[in-house]
Amino acid sequence: MNLFETLHQTEHEEVVFCHNKEAGLKAIIAIHNTVLGPALGGLRMWPYATEQEALDDVLRLSRGMTYKAAVSGLNLGGGKSIIIGDPKKDKSEELFRAFGRFIDSLGGRYITAEDVGIDVNDMEYVFQETENVVGVHQVHGGSGDPSPFTALGTLQGIKASLEKKYGNQDVGKYAYAVQGAGHVGMELIKLLRGEGAKVFVTDINEESVQKAVDELGCEAVSLDDIYDVEANVYSPCALGGTVNADTIPRFHFDIVCGSANNQLATPEDGNELERRGILYAPDYAVNAGGLMNVSIELEGYNRERAMRMTRNIYYGIKKIFDIAERDNIPTWQAADRMAEERIAKIGKIKMPYMAQRKNLFSGRVKNGHGHAIENKIV
Numbered sequence: 001m002n003l004f005e006t007l008h009q010t011e012h013e014e015v016v017f018c019h020n021k022e023a024g025l026k027a028i029i030a031i032h033n034t035v036l037g038p039a040l041g042g043l044r045m046w047p048y049a050t051e052q053e054a055l056d057d058v059l060r061l062s063r064g065m066t067y068k069a070a071v072s073g074l075n076l077g078g079g080k081s082i083i084i085g086d087p088k089k090d091k092s093e094e095l096f097r098a099f100g101r102f103i104d105s106l107g108g109r110y111i112t113a114e115d116v117g118i119d120v121n122d123m124e125y126v127f128q129e130t131e132n133v134v135g136v137h138q139v140h141g142g143s144g145d146p147s148p149f150t151a152l153g154t155l156q157g158i159k160a161s162l163e164k165k166y167g168n169q170d171v172g173k174y175a176y177a178v179q180g181a182g183h184v185g186m187e188l189i190k191l192l193r194g195e196g197a198k199v200f201v202t203d204i205n206e207e208s209v210q211k212a213v214d215e216l217g218c219e220a221v222s223l224d225d226i227y228d229v230e231a232n233v234y235s236p237c238a239l240g241g242t243v244n245a246d247t248i249p250r251f252h253f254d255i256v257c258g259s260a261n262n263q264l265a266t267p268e269d270g271n272e273l274e275r276r277g278i279l280y281a282p283d284y285a286v287n288a289g290g291l292m293n294v295s296i297e298l299e300g301y302n303r304e305r306a307m308r309m310t311r312n313i314y315y316g317i318k319k320i321f322d323i324a325e326r327d328n329i330p331t332w333q334a335a336d337r338m339a340e341e342r343i344a345k346i347g348k349i350k351m352p353y354m355a356q357r358k359n360l361f362s363g364r365v366k367n368g369h370g371h372a373i374e375n376k377i378v
């Protein structure tokens with residue numbers, strides 16, 4: 001790989017390769033863009049088959065975080081980190097503390113959080129070495145499970161989509177096909193059923209489906225039949241890539257709006273939805289509730305504020321639809337454009353990053369994690 005040519009194309013600011021022989025640490029931190037604020041994004045631990053695969057993953061994910069934060073109106077940039085290793089076998093205190101020291105050495109340009117393969121206990125070790133962590137345990141003033149916020153945000157995306165498609169937000173009047181009754185999916189189903197909506201559900205986990213049927217009154221469908229269901233809204237809340245050349249021709253849906261990341265297998269699938277008159281609410285704007293929730297830890301966590309911010313996803317999605325109409329482009333492209341426009345506009349009026357950083361952190365410094373509030377640096 002020609003590394004700098006790749007970074008030139010992906011427009012990354014900084015990529016840090018972290019190594020500690022004693023701890024067995026091999027990690028990469030990728031900072032994509034800090035125009036809007038410090039780069040925030042989770043730490044993933046995965047037994048990558050090759051170093052190239054690890055690098056590709058961290059570059060792709062960190063870039064995605066820039067867009068998600070920007071489109072969500074957050075004063076955050078995009079970053080992500082990965083540790084090469086097996087989360088079942090290779091975890092240790094020294095590994096995470098060594099990693100935490102690398103995070104700390106970045107002086108707040110990158111803030112980490114949990115992602116695949118990482119749990120709150122691992123984050124406790126990272127937190128011992130740096131304050132630049134969010135998503136720590138609630139006993140330290142952390143924000144806890146982000147899924148209910150992601151589900152609430154997804155509901156806002158659904159409301160904005162109903163408004164655009166049918167001219168009303170009457171959630172209970174319509175039928176939904178929810179793929180995946182996991183952390184987010186189950187919460188979303190509760191919200192939909194709470195409004196009296198008809199909900200079809202599928203999941204590879206039969207117990208989850210049974211729970212959704214018995215306790216929430218959903219109708220179960222098989223894994224493959226979810227794409228053929230006669231419903232108004234398809235809500236992917238499990239995997240990426242389920243909106244593709246094989247599934248789209250089967251859709252009777254008017255709207256695609258769910259929490260899963262990377263729902264479109266390719267951008268062309270987004271164009272195809274547009275051609276068929278199926279409204280696509282862009283995934284990374286719809287599922288930003290979790291990110292919004294952890295971002296509030298920077299100022300001292302407040303659940304009510306997180307809920308209020310998450311409800312604004314409704315306006316964000318409406319704005320994306322407006323840009324799509326204004327520029328006559330598909331909605332997936334309008335989301336990218338909205339993010340890029342915001343970064344460009346704020347970039348023009350912005351103070352130099354390091355000067356701005358002190359202000360950004362002054363509200364939180366450690367009070368969000370249960371430390372004495374008097375320690376606040378102002």
Ligand code: NAD
Nearest residue numbers: 146147150180182183184203204237238259260261287290
């Ligand atoms: P989860 O693992 O709790 O739930 C996923 C569910 O999907 C599980 O119940 C799983 O059994 C099911 N599933 C897996 N493969 C399936 C298949 N082929 N068909 C049907 N069901 C299948 O995960 P989650 O936290 O609920 O996240 C769901 C999606 O939302 C993921 O794509 C995730 O990246 C995205 N997301 C989650 C959050 C969050 O706050 N948790 C935030 C942003 C995005």
